[in-house]
Amino acid sequence: MAPSKKKHADDQAYLIPGGFTVLSLQFSSDTAARHSLYVKEHRVRAEKSSGRPMDRTLFVLNIPPYCSEGVVKELFSQFGVIQSVELLDHPGSVQESGPKLAKIFMPPAKQGFKVGYVVFKKASSISAVKSHPHDVPLVVCTEERQVKTGVQKWIQQYTESLIQPEKLQEIVDSFMQDYDKRKEQEEERQRQEAEQQQEDEEGWVKVTRGHKGAKARPHSEAANQRTLQREKQKKKRKELMNFYTWQHRNTQKEHIAELRKKFEEDKQRIALLRAQRKFRPY
Template sequence: MAATYNGYTVLSLKFNENCTETFIFLKKHNVRDQSTETPKDRTLFIQGLPPYSSKELLKHVFEKFGKVHKIFLHSKLNVKVGDEDKTASKYFGDKSSGGFKVGYVVYQNESSVRRVLSHPVSQSLLLSSIKDKDQLNIGLVAMKQQYNESLIKKEELQKEIDEFMTEWDQKKSLEEEAAKNQTGEDGWEMVTKKGRNPGISRKESVNKQILSKERSKQSRKQLLNFYQFQIKESKMNHLESMRKKFEEDKQKIDLLKQSRRFKPF
């Protein structure tokens, strides 16, 4: 009987009968943004694949349930299917941590997916049943491969650098052409500065941002001026009230003098 956990079918994986089993988690691949590479009725999504897993290994393990059309293997979960294969670089970019992997197995028939999901967990899938033991990237074989891959080949490195720089130059050329032909909202052609220090590219989005900052500065300045005017007016009112009080006190003193009731001491 198939075992399930949190929506996944659980399968047992062993190197041979004498080894400890490891568990992998599978379910039918069904996402909102479906890719033509992974049709939902024929694709299995797998988590918890051991670090030594390879496409060849997965093909040998899962072909017992039906003809495998394609396999995708990724080192992390949040990668779009197939993207890691396309953008993989031997010398640059993020290096795989060598941890557990996620995979997608695409079958030619829907019935193969149903057979996998109904496979009992008590019947472990054995890797030792593979005829070509070189397919198993473990132990000494894995260490040899890791060492060989760590060696830098100058020709390969130079080729990768040249390809990157060619793509970069093409991208910059397209951006410059787009900047030349750009027009503003009022129909005028946008003029951009060139040279060793071209400064900010005056695209429409940049111009809008600059105008927005200028308006913000003006509003802050007006607000500051308003507060300064308010403070000045408050001081003037205070001085006026003090002057008025002084005049009133002076008149009182004069009245007291006239009435001979003024006694300062």
């Protein structure tokens, strides 16, 4: 019987529904068990201006717990120069607000499978990852890169959790300097907004031209606060003026008397004008 001419596609990339490419992962070269990673190009329009560019970011699913950010970076560095690696418990957007905390101040990470975002320097690296043969596994633990597990990993984590007081003081000082800098920038921004939205005595706002490309902001927080404060003062004066019923009644009487006085003055003025008018036929 002649051998079959049909060839298996194990030496090619393995695709699954959803646009994911399956990569084979092996803990060490002497283990037979393999793990599967699911990767595809990260394309989210909402994150166009974030640290995950659409054409250079690789989205990775099913990352095992023994793979840290450093291990993932070394695994994918064979496809190109890596700019950054980020591991999360579940997919999500980038949160860059506020100063970044050191790892010693962060809550302990959950132990489990992770999702990752690998940002390359070049867009061609994404194609190289997606075309990687499925039967060629990525080896995690090698002679050059030792990955500890079990008790050895716990000992390493405990040792890394201990920090010298000098190093801790340096981290705290750096954090406080960053915090003070951000606070000064925020105060300067609020001061500039207050100057641009400054009102005169009659309530007019001076509108100035901002830098090119800046979005118009018709109202600022400071201007809104001043408007509310002015309305509260007017309401308070009105309440104090007509607090009692007899005060309100007297105010109405004075207003009516003033109107009658003006009416009588107008009548006298009209009568005087009529008396001074002369008939001049020629």
